[in-house]
Structures are given as structure tokens and as C-alpha cells.
Amino acid sequence: MTANRLTIGVDGYNMALPGGTGVASYGRALCRAIRGLGHGLDLIYGVSVPSSTPPEMRETQFYSALGHALALGEKPRMTMKRRLVRAMLLPKVRRPLAVPIEGRVNASHFANAVPPADRLFTRSGLFDTAVKHFRRYGRPLRLRIPDPPAIMHWTYPVPVELEGSANIYTMHDIVPLVMPYASLEDKRYYADVLRWQIENAAGVCTVSEASAADITRMFGLAPDRVVNLYQAADMADARPDEDQAHLAQWLDTIFDLERDGYFLFAGAIEPKKNVGRLIEAYLQSGVETPLVIVGREGWRAEAELRLLRGGAGTVLKGASRIRRVDYLPRAALMRLVHGARGVFFPSLYEGFGLPVLEAMTLGRPVMTTNVSSLPEVAGDGALLVDPYDVDAMAAAIRRMDGDSALRQSLGALGRSRSDIFSAARFEQRIDAYYRHVLEGKGRK
Template structure:
């Protein structure tokens, strides 16, 4: 790699373990360092070389970060949060931005109004200052170019990895927690936040349909509430009061989360849109048969290794769940194909392609 000094890496979500971008930040950093790249982690709450302390992320990025960069300009600054480059260029520093998705623009009702406007305005500015734009899927790249075709020459696709997921080792407390749940052998798992975009309602629709047909199953939900999740949380409470077996566990630490995922008979993820869709790929990595929707990047990432249903097709999802729960042989075949598909996505490859983006940004610095 042609850079002459440490890469300045946006670490503003480093200490936020519940976020997908926080996971992306840490996995990318580990993979880059394994390939000999020296990093300066900038803006984490407590970690890294330039922690922000009590400052809010936005205030630090707009106010403090430019001063830090000017004091000792790095060859590259890489922002990881969709839109969060400094508003002005720092002489001598190339800017790289990772775009995960355009959810606030394409699905505006799934985020708050203040965040939607922050995203819209800040992204527009960042696109004028970025030397390279890293999109995590072809779908995200297509969405970006549909709105901003002028950035096409500066845009590359760098998929995420999934080999951060290993067979979980639970401590005694974790084992006790899972044992206390008294889950049946063949439960269905959804993992992710409960916001509208994730389409948890479709899983609940499918469960209601099957229960009405005398074909009940246990549904486990692992994930925290998010913007707009109140309606689905109210529905979950009502369905439980009516006798459906729904275990809403909230956020779980990684070891427990992956243990739940590995032990599930089936993982379902019918999201209405994903820029990448890491949870189903994580399930595949653990050998868990997976069902996704036909929306967003999910068909691109999961390929033929996961049956896909329309995000509005509750009957179709119910049929797939019932068929797979009754067919261990088909589940084994999906497990094998899922393992093969997940093996294609490594953080080492993500780091290699990201390094190439850094080199290109340096060569074509504007």
C-alpha cells in the first residue's frame, strides 16, 4: 500500500456494541491491522488514539475532528457512518466514505424526521468531498447512483465479511439463561431490531396463520426496540396473551446471541430493505437454515442458499416455515449450502478491497 502514515479511521461507533456499524468498524480495523495497516482510531468515546470523551458524535466530527486532522494530516481519513465526513477538506488528506444504505432517503417513514434531514444534508455535502465511496453491496451502489449518478467514477463495492462469527462458547451464566428458557428443540429465530423496516410483523402473521391451522411453533425474537417498534411490541404482547409462544428476549450479548442462532431449527429475516443483511449471513455461517425476503440486498448476499419470499407474502412465509420445520433433510441441505455461501465473505477480503480504495483515493485526490 502506498500510504506514508497511519490511516485515520472513524471510530465514533467503536464503543457502541449494539450497532451494526460498530461491528463493521471493529472487524474492518482488525483485518486492516492484520495486513500491516497502521490505524489511528478517531472519535470513540473511550477507545483509540483520539477519544472524544463526553462530546456527542456529531459535535466531535464537525468541530473537533477537523482540528485533529489539520494538526498532523493523515494520508487518508475513512468515515464509516454513511454520511459523516468533515464538511471541509483538509489539505493533504484523501477522504473515503463507507455507505451502508440509503434507508433515510428511500424509506423515510422508518427513521425520525431530524435524522432523515441530517442524513440528507450531510450526505449531499460528503459526496462532494469524498475521493472514494465504498458501498457494501451492489444494491447500495445502485441506490446511491440512482440518486447521485455523478459519483459513479468514485464508487466501489466492498462487501462485509462474516468470519467474525465462531461457534459460541457460553459461560455458566449463559448456559443457565438458555436452560431457563426451556426452548423446544425446533424453534424459529428472528434476530435484529424490532423496527418497521425489519418486517417482524410478517413473521407474526405467519405464526398466527399456522397456529390457526393447528400447526403452532415457538418464535424467539432476539433484538432491541428501535424507532417505530412500539406497534410491533404491543402486538407481541397481545399475541402472547392469546396463547402464541413468543419469546421476546431483547438485546443479548454476542455469545448468547450466536448460541441462540446456532441452536435454532430455522432463522427467518423478512426485512423490507437491507444494504447488506449481516444477520442471515451470520446464521448461515453457523449452519442454521435461513429464510429471507426478496427485498434489498438479501438475494445478492444470500444467493440460492436461502429461500426467499416477498416481504408482503405472509402465506408464503408460513408455508416455507411449516415445510422446513417438517423436513430435517431439507434443513440439512440448506445448512450445507449456507455454510458454502457464507465462506465467500471474509474480513480479509474486505480489508484488501478497502486498501485498494485507499490507494485509489490517494491517486485521484481532488
């Protein structure tokens, strides 16, 4: 436990989303690190709980609303009340509702969405309102809570700030600006929010040297304005010491798969993840080991999956060896990673590349790409390929499939490499940075 206990605030923006995101994993790991350091933890959500709710019912209402939280990208139904609120959106300070943590609700189902904390706050429609507020007034929505934490750490560049706290924002990457054709975000709005935070926040951090360099270059900053803290893998749901016979039985019973008998890709089906070229490379490789693709279909998924769907009623040769799973709970996904022959992550761009770290932590061999942050994370613990070179990717798949010594070596190197991103080192980095910010050194 740290000698000088602080209270740190963290937002629940991504953690509350059903299905999970990489930023949600980051948020959970951050909360775990804060608690591990012995600091107090406040959580702020945008879950809808009416302000008239009596204190003894707020915990119940919070988890009821959380169970109906919108998926990423979904829009709330536009009721007459919402239309009036939007029309009367005033630049005033909002006061989130305190939700007493009394243990009256069996919240085990939401353990990943709401980490253990000292205080819990929510403001109905907070993040949707904040976006509209920034578009109208060009500045973040301000919040006020009693006894604010020393630091409010926003895990994503949301246009919100907390009064009385040193506000820190994590910018994981700037994909909408460096690969504008690969996302649907409003690029001008996105750039304006980041620019405001860079110019006004107590601190701006990111998760890799590659992302720090991109942000610095894009906005013409001094090199020390954006600080790289890396991140830790959220492995709370993993079972690294699971009996291999038990894991094999689980894989066979649930998925009809053999341990060490399939390759795995896990991530959103969207252009940035490069799933289309992975499928092409896998089919071209001619390997018999099945490929399991776990991930929900996102923007332009149809184009990424075109080779699986064939044409004119036909199915391409080899496509039957590729299996699709829409979504898995995190614990099941980690077991699927643990049992894989190898993990493929052929992304065109990443701010960090969490699936690479998760696979390496579990000692699984990885094939990833030689762009953005991925070589920085993988080091010598993965096969690196050009994400646009299908032939090179196919050759790497054949090599990993046929060379057990290579797989064993990559697994060992990856596990060793993952120590750089351990929970203990992450704790040290964020604690030093928080104190750096509180000393007034976060802004240069």
C-alpha cells in the same frame, strides 16, 4: 503483512454505543481487516474526556466515560455549559485529545467497543457537535491530529473530516430517502450530508451492489463514484466449533431451549425489520417450534408487537410460543444463532443484511426476503419470500420446520455462500480500494 504499510484512521461513533449496531459490527470487522493487513490503526471517538485531564489519567477517564455512553437516539443532558458551547459554535478546527494506550485500565469489558489500535483520540461530544456544525455552516467539522493517517475511514456518513488525510465515508444504505416513512431522521439534513460527501470526499464506498445502485440513482452519479466493498461478518465472539452437547446444555440451562428446537429473529423492533408480519406469519403457520425474538424496542415497536399483546386482557392463541429477549451480549447471541433450527430475517430493506451472513457462516438455514441487498447476500443459501406476503412467509416457515433435508441443504449452501464475504476477501477489497484512493482515483 502488506509490503507498503499505511496508517488508517477509523471512527468509534457506532462502536461506542451500548447495545451494539450493525454498523458497530462493520467497524470491528474493518479494524480487524486493517490490522490483518499489517497497517497501522488510529481510532477517533466522541467520548467525553476533559481537555485538562493529565496524560496519565486520560485512559482512566476515557473508559469511565465510555461506560456511561449514551444509547443510540438518546440526547445528552442540556447543561448551561452545553448551551453556551452550542451558542458559540464557531467554524474552527478541533483538536481531539490523545489518549495514551498504556494498559493501566482493565478494558476487557470494552473489547468490542475499542479494538486494538496504535493510537487513540477522543473529542468530547464530537459527533453531536458535528451535526450542529453542519446544520449551521453546511460543511463538516474539521479535525486536526499530529501525523494524521493516510486515510481516515468514517464507518458512517458523519459530518466530520480529518485534515491531512484522504477521507472515505461508508454509506451503508439510504433508508431515510428510499423509505422515508420508516425512519425518524431529518431527511433534508441527511441528504445534504450525503451530497456533500459524494461531491467532496476522497472516496465513497458501500456494502452491496443494491446500495450502490440506490445511491447512484438517488443522486444521479456516475456508476463508479460509489464503490461496493461488501463487508465481512464480525465472528470473533462466535464459537463455530463448539461441542454440540455443550451448546445444548447451555441453551437448556440459560433459555430452556433445545438445540435445533427454536426459530430465531435478531434485530431492532422497528417497521423496517418487518417483525409485525413475521409474528403474524408465524402464528398463521401453526408450527409448534418456538420463535425467539431478540432485539430492543425501537421506533413504532408497539405496532410491530401488537399481535403479541392482544387486546382486552386476552392473549392470542399461539403467542405463548413466541419469546422476547430485549438484548443479549454478542457472544450469547452468536451461540443462540448457532443452536437455532432456522433464522428468520424478513426485512423490508437492507443495505447488506448482516444477520443473514452471520447465520450462513454458522451453517444455519435462513429465511429472508427478496428485496434490496438480501438476495445478493443470501444467493441460493436461503429461502426468499416477498416481505409483504404473509401467506408466503407462513408457508416458508412451515416448509423449513417440517423438512430436515431442506434445512441441511440450506445450511450447507449458506456456509459455502458466506465464503464470498470472508475476512480474507474483505481485506483484499479494502486494501485495493485504499491504494486506489491514494492514487487519486477515488473521485470520478
